[in-house]
Amino acid sequence: MNKSEYIDEAEKVLLRTYNRYHIVLDKGEGVYLYDTDGKKYLDFAAGIAVFAFGYHNEEFNEALKSQIDKLIHTSNLYYNVPAIEAAKKLTRVSGMERVFFTNSGTEAIEGAIKVARKYAYNRDGKADHEIIAMRHSFHGRSLGALSVTGNKKYQEAFKPLIGGVKFADFNDLESVKAQITEKTCAIILEPVQGEGGIYPADKEFLEGVRALCDEHDLVLIFDEIQCGMGRTGTMFACQAYGIKPDVMTTAKALGCGVPVGAFLTAGKAVDAMVPGDHGTTYGGNPFACAAVSKVLDMFEKEKITEHVNEISVYLEKKLDELVEQYDFIEGRRGKGLMQGLIFNAPAGDVVVRALEEGLIVITAGTNVLRFVPPLIITEENVDEMIEKLKASIEKVFK
Numbered sequence: 598m599n600k601s602e603y604i605d606e607a608e609k610v611l612l613r614t615y616n617r618y619h620i621v622l623d624k625g626e627g628v629y630l631y632d633t634d635g636k637k638y639l640d641f642a643a644g645i646a647v648f649a650f651g652y653h654n655e656e657f658n659e660a661l662k663s664q665i666d667k668l669i670h671t672s673n674l675y676y677n678v679p680a681i682e683a684a685k686k687l688t689r690v691s692g693m694e695r696v697f698f699t700n701s702g703t704e705a706i707e708g709a710i711k712v713a714r715k716y717a718y719n720r721d722g723k724a725d726h727e728i729i730a731m732r733h734s735f736h737g738r739s740l741g742a743l744s745v746t747g748n749k750k751y752q753e754a755f756k757p758l759i760g761g762v763k764f765a766d767f768n769d770l771e772s773v774k775a776q777i778t779e780k781t782c783a784i785i786l787e788p789v790q791g792e793g794g795i796y797p798a799d800k801e802f803l804e805g806v807r808a809l810c811d812e813h814d815l816v817l818i819f820d821e822i823q824c825g826m827g828r829t830g831t832m833f834a835c836q837a838y839g840i841k842p843d844v845m846t847t848a849k850a851l852g853c854g855v856p857v858g859a860f861l862t863a864g865k866a867v868d869a870m871v872p873g874d875h876g877t878t879y880g881g882n883p884f885a886c887a888a889v890s891k892v893l894d895m896f897e898k899e900k901i902t903e904h905v906n907e908i909s910v911y912l913e914k915k916l917d918e919l920v921e922q923y924d925f926i927e928g929r930r931g932k933g934l935m936q937g938l939i940f941n942a943p944a945g946d947v948v949v950r951a952l953e954e955g956l957i958v959i960t961a962g963t964n965v966l967r968f969v970p971p972l973i974i975t976e977e978n979v980d981e982m983i984e985k986l987k988a989s990i991e992k993v994f995k
């Protein structure tokens with residue numbers, strides 16, 4: 598079948614929840630993807646901040662294959678060795694104490710919300726607690742995660758959502774304070790907002806939120822699903838700020854393509870949940886955890902965070918040159934290899950043109966072009982991306 602035949606078939610059988618770009622991806626090699634027509638694409642999206650090591654990584658693939666031949670699944674009624682090893686490594690690199698493995702990011706958020714509610718319930722025996730979330734946040738599409746996602750467009754048709762969620766402005770401590778009541782049990786935020794438009798938190802804001810949580814005995818939840826796993830130059834973004842949450846969520850690059858997420862607990866929230874409070878059939882199965890374990894080994898061995906800190910200086914410089922060069926680009930925001938270029942108009946057409954040029958990039962919000970490449974990119978990859986990007990934006994904005 599050729600590309601349009603595949604797409605016709607797809608539109609008959611897949612639920613139409615996405616306006617997909619008109620390419621059918623077939624295989625990957627390093628930082629490049631190939632479609633079914635054999636066209637090559639430089640990938641600066643990494644499957645939405647997932648494929649940290651690029652595609653077809655021998656070492657990673659071999660680890661997965663050998664786990665497949667050994668044991669794929671057992672359920673959580675029993676222990677399994679890959680889960681124990683993955684949890685040991687993940688707690689070590691995150692500074693958290695306990696892990697619950699999930700199958701996705703949104704499911705990690707569900708767990709985090711339950712930890713917060715349970716913590717408050719243990720404290721006062723009441724069941725009407727409130728959570729403070731941020732405007733322009735994104736935490737996922739299941740109903741609990743959607744309830745704390747500060748985007749009306751995603752929420753409207755699916756109400757009623759879970760109750761007791763209040764929204765505050767990101768990087769505005771006073772607006773957070775104004776939402777605290779005696780019912781508040783948690784504050785949830787992304788240390789670097791992703792889908793909402795690539796907004797890094799200010800240090801004083803995170804410090805202030807941490808202090809509020811200590812003062813009012815609230816659970817601080819950091820959603821590191823996108824900004825964690827080395828993306829911003831430290832294993833988790835909050836580590837660069839020197840601030841530790843009570844609950845942290847991770848997913849995306851955690852399994853580098855194998856669907857797995859996790860929520861982690863520490864300090865006062867560490868054992869808020871007890872046997873019977875939560876469960877999952879697949880979560881933390883030996884296959885997914887073998888992936889996590891291998892990913893964390895490779896991060897360490899290949900000194901990925903050091904590389905991110907080096908290469909992101911170069912990426913920032915090149916993106917800043919574009920800001921200088923084109924007056925329809927208003928600025929750049931971001932941290933490490935999580936960068937956004939802010940246009941003075943919708944950036945969606947640039948994505949389409951870029952695909953024609955053989956470059957994969959994505960948007961974040963309407964006017965922001967997002968760069969979340971594999972973490973192993975080189976200066977040559979950045980140069981190639983900039984060339985292709987220039988060709989694309991000059992077609993859209995002329």
Ligand SMILES: *Cc1c(COP(=O)(O)O)cnc(C)c1O
Pocket residue numbers: 701702703704706735736737738787791792820821822823824848849858
């Ligand atoms: C992607 C994302 C999620 C949701 O993860 P899924 O695996 O798509 O369910 C939640 N929070 C943030 C910050 C994300 O970027």
